[in-house]
Amino acid sequence: MAILEQGLIIGLMALGVYISFRIVDLPDLTTDGSFALGAAVAVRAVVAGIPAWLAITLAAMFGAVAGSVTGTIHRKFKVNVLLAGILVMTMLYSVNLRVMGGPNLPVPRVVAEKSTQSFEEMSGGTGLDDLFGELEVKTQERALKTGSVVKNIFNNDLDGSDLLLIILIISAVIILLTTILRSDPGMVLRAFGSNPSGIVAFGVSQDTLAVVGLTISNFIVGLSGGLFALYSGFSDATIGQGMVVTGLASVIMGEILLGRVKLFYGLLSPIIGGVIYQTLLSLAMRYGYRIGFLASDMKLLTAVFIIVVIGLRQISTANGKRKVKLEVKKLWSNSKISQ
Amino acid sequence: MVEFKNLTVTYNQGLENQKIALEEVNMKILEGQFITIVGPNGAGKSTLLKVILGEVKPTEGLYMIDGKVMNNMKPHRLACFIGRVYQDPNTGIFPALTIAENLIIASKKGGRSMKFSKVKEEAISLLANLGLGLETRLKTKAGELSGGQKQSLAMVMAILSRPRLLLLDEHTAALDPVSAQKVMELTQRINREYDVTIVMITHNMEFANAYGERLLRLIDGRVAQDGVRDLKVRAVAALC
C-alpha cells in the first residue's frame, strides 16, 4: 500500500511530464527543479504555520511560476527549450536552498528541546583542551529555534486515509485538467502541441501557448513535489533528482498499458504508469540482487527501457502500422536527458 | 488591400552569404483578386508570402495593408485576417485533434467567439461537397487522414476562419491529380463565393493558366511579368 501511495504521487509528477512532453510537445527539463521547489515551498510553509492544504497549493503555484519562467526564456530569448529547462532547473537549486534556509528541512514532528550544541559542549572536552592556552574559545549561547509540531495531512499509518487523500487530490487534478483541455483554450493548447507553427495561422501567439503549457505542467509537478515532501516528512535539496526520467518512464509505461487513447484516459495513463514504475523499481531493489543487479544500475535500466520502447515503436512504424514521426524527435530529447 | 513599395528583402545582410531574395518589388493586390504567382525556384515567391505573413521583415521598402504600414507586425496578429495552406498536408491541420476540433479552432480564429453550432452546418456541407466522406468522420483524429483529405480539411478550415486574404503555396503539389483538381475547384469557389482575395503560388502550368485573373512572374527577386487576364470574372485590376 505504501508503494501504491508513493506511486500515485510520482504518477502525478509524471502527469506534469505528460503535459509538457506529450500534449504541448516541449521536452521540459524544469521538472527536477520545480519538483524540489514544490517540496521546499510546502515544508517551509508548513513550518511557518500555514495549513498543509494551503501549503501544497502554494507549492503548485511556485512550480507554475518556475514553468512560466522556462517558457518565457524559451520563447522571448529564443533559447532551446531543453537549455531553458536546464537553466531554470539550475537556478532552482540555489532558490530551493534559500527557501529551505539550508539543504534540508523537516516537517516538525518533534519539538527541539535544546539548541544544537557543539561537540565540546556535549562531551565536556576533547582531551586536547590543555594545548591551547590563550587560544581558548568560550562557548556561546545559541538561541533555541522555537516552533511547534505541525499537523501533517499525512499520518503514515497505512490505514488507508493517506491513500484516500492522495486519490482525492489526483482525481481533482484530473477532472480540472480534463475540463481545461476540453475547453476552447485547452483545444488550442493541444493544437499547438500537434502543430506548433500551424497554430500561428489561426491568430494565436506561440509564445503565450508555450508559456501556458509549461506553466500547467510545472503546476502539477510542484503540487506533486509538495505532496511528496509532506508525505516523506521532509524536503531535501536533492529531492528532485532524476524526476524527468522517472516521469518519462512512467508516461511510457502508461502508454504501453493503455495505448494511445482518448484525452481522459490519456491523462490517467501516466498515473497508472507511475504506480507500475514504482512497483517495478521496488521489486528490482528487493529481488534484483539475486541476479547481480545493483540499485546503482537502476538509472541505466530506466534509460535503456525508454530507448527500447521508443525503438520498438519506430520499428512498428517502419512496418507501416502507425505514423510516429513525432517519436524521432522524442527519442532525441530523451537520449539527451539520459546522458 | 496589400501594397508593396520598393520592397527589398535581403537574407543574411552584411554577411558573406548575403542573398537578395526580393528586389524593389512594387505592386498592389486588390480586394477580391485571384493572383497566380509563377517563377523558377529561388525567385522569391515564398519570401513574398512570408513578408505578407510577417514571418520575414522587409529589409527596405514598405509593406502596407489598407494603407497602413505593417513592416513590424507580429505574425499571429497578421494571421487574424490571413489564411494559408501550404504544400505539406501536415502543416495546415492539427493531427492530434479530431476533425471537429480542427474545424472549431478554425471557426474561432482571431478570438472570434462564434459558436461552433452556427458554422457546423456550413462546415458539414463544405465537407460533403468534397465527396471524401469526411462529414461522417468528425470524431476521427485529423492525423489519421490521407494527404488529400488533410489538404481538403485545411481548405475548409481556411474558409471557416473567414480570412480576407488566402495564401496558397503549392497547395496541390503533394496530391494526386483527382484530389488536386477537387482542391483547385474549392479554391475557385472560395474566391468567388466567399469573396476572399487569393494569392497562389504554383508550379503546375495547367492550373496557372486555368485559374486566377492576374498572373505574376517572379525571376531573381524581381517582377518579370504582371498581367491581368480577362477571365470574365472580375473587374480589371490596376497595374502597378
Place this chain on the structure above:
Amino acid sequence: MKRVLVCVVLLLGVLGLSLQTVAITAIVEHPALDSVREGIIDVLAENGFKDGENIKIDFQNAQGSVSTAVTIAKQFISLNPAVMIGIATPSAQALVNATKTIPVVFSAVTDPVSANLVPSFGKNPGNVVGISDMTPVKTQIQLLKLAIPDVKTIGVIYNSGEANSVTIRQFAKEACDALGLNLIDITGSTTVEMVASLNAQIRDVDAIYIGTDNTAASSMESISTVALREKVAIVAADIDIARTGGLIGFGFNYYQIGRSTGDLVVQILNGVSPSELETKILGQESLILFVNTDIAEQLAINLPQSILDRADLVVEDGVEKTR
C-alpha cells in the same frame, strides 16, 4: 481485495516472526558510510546476531536519491523488521517519518535535533535513537591556529546542499569569530564546482578547513593538489580526508561510529526500548589526532611539539606510524 490484503499482511507477519530482520539503509555509497555499516554488522555478529543464522540483514542503498530513500523506507515497513537503521540524514528522516512504532536507529547524522529526528540528545520518548557524528569543530579550528599562528583567513570547503556540512560550517564560523579569523565559504554542489570555486578563491585564504563533507571527500585528490601547489595547509575533521594531502586531521573514525550504533541495535534486539536508550555523540576517547610531517615540511610549517606529542597517527617520510 480486503481479504487478499489481510492474507498478505498475515503472511508477512509470519515471515517476520520466523527470522528477525534488521533493515539498514544509507543515502549513498561512500567509504565513510560504508565503514559505519561494517561497524554495525561486526558488533551484531560479535553479540551473536549473525546474518542468515538468527537474523536477516537487509541493506538498501538509495544511490543519492531522496525519492529512492523514501521508497526504501516504505518498503522496509512492509517487511516489519525488528529494527531499522538509517545512515546519514535523508535516509534517517525517511525511516523516522515512515513509522511511529518500529524502532529506528540513526547513524552518522551530525545534527539530529535540527533534522527533527529527536527532540534532544539523551533519552527521548518514542521509537527513535541514534549516534551523532558531531565532530569537535572548535578544537579543529584551534589546532589550525596553533599550528599556523599567523593564519588570518580560513577557507571552509563544503557542499551547501549537505545538511551536516552546513551545521559544521556554523560552528566553524563561531570559532573563527572568537579567534579573530576571517572565514571564506568555498562551496560547490558537485566535485567539479567545488574544485572550480577552490581554484578561484585559493589565493584569498591562508589555510583550508574541511568538515565531514561527502562532496569534499570525493574531491580530495584535486583539492589537495591545488592546496599543495599554492602552499596552503588543510585541516580536516575526518581522518580519511586528512590522509589525502591534509596537514592535520582530528576526528572520529567512522568504523567506530558504526560500532557505537551497533551497540544500540544489539540492545534493541535484546528487548530494550529505544526510549530507554540515549542518543549521543562518540566519547572523547575515540578521537584521533592525525599529523602529516611530510606536508608540514613541504609547506615550511613548524608544527609545535605539543601537537606532535599528542598525535595518534603521524606520517613521517611517507610512512604512517601509530603512537
